[in-house]
Amino acid sequence: METHPPGTPTEANFDSLVGPTHNYAGLAQGNLLSTEHAGLVAYPRQAALQGLRKMDRLRSMGLVQGVLPPQVRPDVDFLRATGVTGPDDASIIAKAAREAPRLLATACSSSSMWAANAATVSPAADTADGRVHLTVANLVTNAHRSIEHGQTARALRAVFRDGARFAVHDALPSTPDFADEGAANHTRLARTHGERGAELFVYGRLGPGEGSLRLPRKFPARQTLEASRAIARLHQLDASTVVYAQQNPDAIDAGVFHNDVIAVGNGPVLLAHELAFTDREGTLRDLGQACTKLGFDLIPVEVTEQQVPLELAVKRYLFNSQLVTLPDGSMALVSPTDCEEEPAIASAIDSIVADAENPISQAIYADVRQSMQNGGGPACLRLRVVLGPDDLAGVAPKTLLSDALVAQLEGWIERHYRETLAPADLADPKLLDETRTALDELTGILGLGSIYPFQHDAVTVW
Ligand code: SUG
Numbered sequence: 329m330e331t332h333p334p335g336t337p338t339e340a341n342f343d344s345l346v347g348p349t350h351n352y353a354g355l356a357q358g359n360l361l362s363t364e365h366a367g368l369v370a371y372p373r374q375a376a377l378q379g380l381r382k383m384d385r386l387r388s389m390g391l392v393q394g395v396l397p398p399q400v401r402p403d404v405d406f407l408r409a410t411g412v413t414g415p416d417d418a419s420i421i422a423k424a425a426r427e428a429p430r431l432l433a434t435a436c437s438s439s440s441m442w443a444a445n446a447a448t449v450s451p452a453a454d455t456a457d458g459r460v461h462l463t464v465a466n467l468v469t470n471a472h473r474s475i476e477h478g479q480t481a482r483a484l485r486a487v488f489r490d491g492a493r494f495a496v497h498d499a500l501p502s503t504p505d506f507a508d509e510g511a512a513n514h515t516r517l518a519r520t521h522g523e524r525g526a527e528l529f530v531y532g533r534l535g536p537g538e539g540s541l542r543l544p545r546k547f548p549a550r551q552t553l554e555a556s557r558a559i560a561r562l563h564q565l566d567a568s569t570v571v572y573a574q575q576n577p578d579a580i581d582a583g584v585f586h587n588d589v590i591a592v593g594n595g596p597v598l599l600a601h602e603l604a605f606t607d608r609e610g611t612l613r614d615l616g617q618a619c620t621k622l623g624f625d626l627i628p629v630e631v632t633e634q635q636v637p638l639e640l641a642v643k644r645y646l647f648n649s650q651l652v653t654l655p656d657g658s659m660a661l662v663s664p665t666d667c668e669e670e671p672a673i674a675s676a677i678d679s680i681v682a683d684a685e686n687p688i689s690q691a692i693y694a695d696v697r698q699s700m701q702n703g704g705g706p707a708c709l710r711l712r713v714v715l716g717p718d719d720l721a722g723v724a725p726k727t728l729l730s731d732a733l734v735a736q737l738e739g740w741i742e743r744h745y746r747e748t749l750a751p752a753d754l755a756d757p758k759l760l761d762e763t764r765t766a767l768d769e770l771t772g773i774l775g776l777g778s779i780y781p782f783q784h785d786a787v788t789v790w
Contacts, residue, residue: 335717337452337453337520337714337715337716337719338522339391339392339652339713339714340392340393340712340715340723341386341391341711342394342395342396342712342727343379343382343394343396343443343710343711344379344395344443344446344709344711345376345380345396345737346375346376346379346441346698346699347399347401347440347441347763348398348744348746348762348763348766349401349402349436349437349438349759350372350375350376350438350441351372351433351436351751351753352365352366352367352370352701352751353366353367353433353434353437354366355439355472356472356473356585356702356703357547357548358544358583358585359583359585359703360703361701361702361703362702364701365702369748369750370698370701370750371747371748371749372745372749373742373747374698374747375698377738378697378699379441379696380737380738380741381694382662382694382695382696383734384729386650386652389654392715392728393729394723394729395727395728395774396443396484396727397770397771397774397776397779398438398767398770399438399440399480400764401435401437401438401760402421402435402759402760403435404420404421404435406475407420407424407431407432410431412424412428412431417757417760418760421755421757421760425754425755429754432754433751433754434475435472435475436754436759437472437473439472439473441699442704442708443710444586444588444707444708444709444710444711445465445473445510445512445586445708446464446465446476446480446484446510446511446711447462447465447484447511448508448511448514448559448563449461449462449511449711449712449713449714450565451516451521451522451713451714452714452716452719453522453524453525454525454569455563455565456564456565456566457495459492459493459494459495460488460493460713460714460715460719461497461562461563461564462488462497462713463497463510463562463563464481464484464496464498464499465480465509466499466500466501466502466506466508466555467509467510468503468504468506468507468508469507469509469548477498477499479779479780480499483779486776487723487727487776488713488722489722489723489724490719490723492722493718493721493722497562500558504552506552506558507533507550507555508555508559509551510711512586512588513530513550513551513556514527514559514587515527515528515530515587515598516528517593517595517596517618517626518595518624519596520595520653524569524622525569526571526615526618526621526622527570528571528572528598528611528615529556529557529559529560529570529571530572530573530574530605531552531556531573531574531575532548532549532550532551532552532574532575532577533549533551533553535552535554538553541574542606543577544577544578544580544581545577547580547581547583548580549575549580550585551575551586553572556572557572568621569618569621571611571614571615573606573611574605574607575587575605575606576604576605576606577606579603579604582642583639583642584604586708588648588707589645589705590604590638590642591647592647592649592707593651594651594652594653595659595687596619596624596626596627597627597659597686597687597688598612598626598627598628598629599647599649599651599661600631601630601631601633601641601647602631603638604647612626612628627687629686629688631646635672640670640672641673643670644664644666644667644670644673645664645666645667645700645706646667646676647707648704648705648706649661649664649705649706650706654690657687658687658689658690659686659689660688660692661680661692662692662693662694663677663691663693663694664694664695664696664700664705665694665695665697666697667693677691678691696709724776725775726773726776727774736773737773740766740769743766744765745766746762764780768782768783771783
């Protein structure tokens with residue numbers, strides 16, 4: 329199938345495969361679904377297959393779909409760095425299980441599966457040097473996520489391999505001032521994917537010495553304005569089409585730990601809950617002006633508190649839907665099945681689809697329940713990258729989903745993933761060997777070369 333007219337830039341979605349250690353440890357403060365499901369038995373094989381089916385569904389709709397590799401877990405280097413030492417990996421894992429189970433869970437998290445947090449991406453049309461810029465997110469707010477960025481940078485450089493087309497920036501300094509969660513707090517509005525766009529950066533707090541804001545009281549604000557500004561500079565964006573907006577602190581306290589839990593944009597459309605931003609009117613005004621400057625009208629689609637209370641939106645992840653442009657130019661909203669099952673949300677989606685004022689003409693439901701129970705919906709699982717034809721040629725070709733790759737990955741998941749993983753299973757030293765074996769094979773399937781440090785450590789000293 330022709331996925332887009334030749335020569336036209338398109339948006340590719342790169343989803344990360346769920347890792348073999350997918351589990352429920354309740355590690356993410358302020359993420360209510362993660363807290364609620366702590367201690368549950370997880371189903372890693374099912375989780376990975378759910379993710380793969382969602383990717384394949386999008387591909388069948390004519391979209392370009394890519395695959396990102398998971399990370400090695402448990403991260404034994406993290407355990408060593410936090411003082412859990414021993415003569416070999418197995419004894420370090422055993423010691424952590426005995427003496428520091430929370431650290432072991434931290435080292436085991438498969439959280440890199442939420443690719444929306446891998447990086448912030450600006451397409452070539454927006455950047456001064458005409459390259460696609462990606463800044464890896466430092467994810468410094470949560471320990472289990474702060475250990476992702478080194479490997480994420482290696483993986484992204486292997487996938488977006490042509491340096492003439494892509495600039496992959498290392499994560500910002502890992503300090504609270506530069507706390508950054510990647511594309512989850514960034515939205516791009518453009519008439520079409522290939523044209524210049526307005527970039528909206530949403531932050532929860534300021535850096536020190538920058539004045540004061542009303543802040544959330546219960547839960548952390550994971551993104552700073554300072555970090556967003558640094559990314560806009562690194563990406564060489566035109567300041568006149570960049571908009572910064574504060575996330576509503578009450579929404580953060582209600583469980584909106586990322587902006588993509590309460591808003592999603594695509595093309596000229598911004599679908600958002602009315603309580604998403606501190607200054608709702610000012611944000612829409614600034615964004616509207618930036619869009620006008622670029623020659624198109626912003627199409628805001630707002631959901632009111634009366635239609636869908638914030639609490640329900642957070643529980644069912646309406647706004648964590650993927651809003652995508654189909655090859656015929658219309659848009660589809662890809663929502664979690666959890667939305668379809670909740671009448672108030674299903675009816676809000678029906679009204680959005682029926683409304684002729686916006687181009688959203690289709691609702692599609694994807695079952696990503698295993699990820700949802702950790703607070704990750706369809707939009708969390710993907711990193712959007714607008715690619716022109718030349719950019720596409722600079723991507724590692726075997727990471728792009730095809731019938732053959734789907735079949736290969738299904739087989740790979742069936743062979744290497746456990747059916748269940750209970751909290752106590754994290755102590756099993758065999759998990760690390762299983763994960764390494766699986767990932768070693770995966771780098772071959774995806775044609776990525778040796779991107780994991782263990783693939784270079786040929787000699788183990790016992
Ligand atoms: O960072 N959950 C992730 C979910 C990330 C969702 N991403 C976006 N909204 N883009 C987080 O809160 C839970 C892990 C655990 O509890 O085991 C977790 O990390």
